Amino acid sequence: MLLEMQDLCVRFASRAGDVQAVRGLSLSMAEGELLGLAGESGSGKTTAAMAIPRLLPRNATVAGGRILFDGEDLLAKGEPEMEALRWKAISVVFQGAMNALNPVQRVGSQIAEAILHHEAATGRDEARRRVEELFELVGIPAARSASYPHEFSGGMRQRAMIAMALACKPRLVIADEPITALDVMIQAQILNLIKRLCSELGLSMILISHDLSVIAETCDRVAIMYAGRLVETGGAREVFESPAHPYTAALLGAFPNVNKERVFVAGIPGNPPSLIEPPRGCGFYERCARRSPGCDEAEPASVDLGGGHVAACPLARGGSR
Amino acid sequence: MSDKLLEVRDLLVRYESRRGPFRKPSAVRAVDGLSFDLRRGEVLAVVGESGCGKTTLGKAITRLVGASGGSILFDGRDLLKVEGSELRRMCGCFQTIFQDPYESLDPRQSIFDIVAEPLLIHREASSEAELRARVHAALEAAGLHPAEEMARRYPHMLSGGQRQRVSIAAAMILEPELIVADEPVSMLDVSIRAEIIRLMLELRERNRLTYLFITHDLSLAWMIADRIMVLYLGKLVEIGGADEVIHGALHPYTQALVSVIPVPEARSRSGQILLKGETPSPIDVPPGCRFRARCWKCAELGGPAICAEREPEPLPAGEGRLVACHFAGTHL
Ligand SMILES: Nc1ncnc2c1ncn2[C@@H]1O[C@H](COP(=O)(O)OP(=O)(O)O)[C@@H](O)[C@H]1O
Ligand SMILES: Nc1ncnc2c1ncn2[C@@H]1O[C@H](COP(=O)(O)OP(=O)(O)O)[C@@H](O)[C@H]1O
């Protein structure tokens, strides 16, 4: 396994109390895999993923767990060791970063600087050559590296951010909502790029999205979070064809599907629970149409459905639908 | 009563724009000669990539931006020509629901004040008691229970879904005939979108509403609309029944958009038509067909001269459909 997250807990200090954003998350990922991390907003996707390169906000505390990367616990490393891993082993395409490029600096030189910063041994010319290669790799003409961010369209800026994440040849890239807020056609272009990069470079990637259909089309495996916990994980085909957790099934049912009959989607009435005083039992209890007494008393045990398909719901065993 | 609520003809909306301090001001042709009918009681979805003029169209109809040409006939009168008290009265008939329930509600106003405001502006309530009763009824109708308690709250105390319900209540309170809904659920989590849309459709039944439903999401448009109109650079590309447009698109642009609609199924996509680049700017609209530079079909046909020379007009293409392409036809 390239990555093994074991029982990760992350809390945020806030005025209203501690927010238990990630509550005992276990996940693993093989080298070369494209893993989709899905769930509605606030479910803890960003927090869980940013715990890996240890780029959490100041008010966050990792309250427990281990994150093994290549067998070594990242949470046990000192900051200098961690800094040596960032960008070179694990890099991030931050959500919205494409809009945070420095407006008065050429895009290419921003990426070259990142390379120089992280690889002290590289010379300026070498860095510039690398940027041009990276641009070609992500589908931007090399000559455009002299452009300023405002001369780029949204899609090109996102391509540039992906180029930047690839600059130091990482093994794992975490892309946080990389296509949210882009137009449908550009979304399709970027997803195709991501798929191509993963297969051509043998890259491992965690693709975070609130949009299940995006994950369905792109990823090999999927992990679905709700209220800070993993509710279901497995191969994309298994999970999307036979969702075992009522939340996964309900969320899937909330997306219109133009390949199927034209029916009105159901949605999921209600709201996620507070994470300041999270429920003792299943986080989805309040909104679950298939709950039974007792579901709210203890955390549901994970049911292993074979082939890496796991769901945290007692109904999973019966092959729920 | 005509079955047409609005007849939009050759509508033009231009924004003056200055790109760079030394450039001459140039006109952004945001809506560039658009004609269509809005039928009474229908949901007409307006789709297309960002910048194609959807929001501008909605604003022109509700007179939030001025038009530079054309006409919008409503009950036989040209909306673009009415002024003063008549305009105010008409505005009551047309309401808008915006995308961002966080921005569109004034954080300093209570929910009561937000929903009551249209009634006060239009002097529609004859007494304090009537005002109260109507606001509470509107909140209940929008699914905000208990209304009296919700009315006392402020926007920041509500969830995104609840805020959008407040926008709906405020839009409905004058009992309008037309609602322009501009991406009303795009900011909401998928799990709560369905409830908001269902509410909007229920209110249509109850209040005999017509919707101009603006969205970039084709699968959502397909699910809720009676008809879909596709725009490109301010012009009509294709219009027709929702199912026909999605499953039998005739214009190469619509065909490309449909081919990339995400579906919640794990299977590798075949037949995706990926258009290169992004929508060009509506400032320098090329002659001929404005979609030409990105058109896969034009390329496939070896760049026919007519595409560069003549702008294709929307022409009838079967039952209730119009398509603006010299080479309109089904897929490949
Ligand atoms: N810096 C922070 N301070 C306090 N709470 C936070 C902070 N960042 C995130 N949260 C809370 O943690 C939970 C998980 O957030 P996040 O990981 O951003 O979810 P997602 O990425 O799935 O939308 C949410 O309840 C969110 O409000
Ligand atoms: N206030 C404005 N001033 C100048 N240009 C504008 C303004 N509003 C919109 N535009 C331009 O008009 C075109 C259409 O915009 P809009 O109606 O917002 O499209 P859509 O809603 O389909 O994304 C775009 O090119 C946009 O940049």
Ligand SMILES: [Mg+2]
């Ligand atoms: Mg997030």
Ligand SMILES: [Mg+2]
């Ligand atoms: Mg818009």
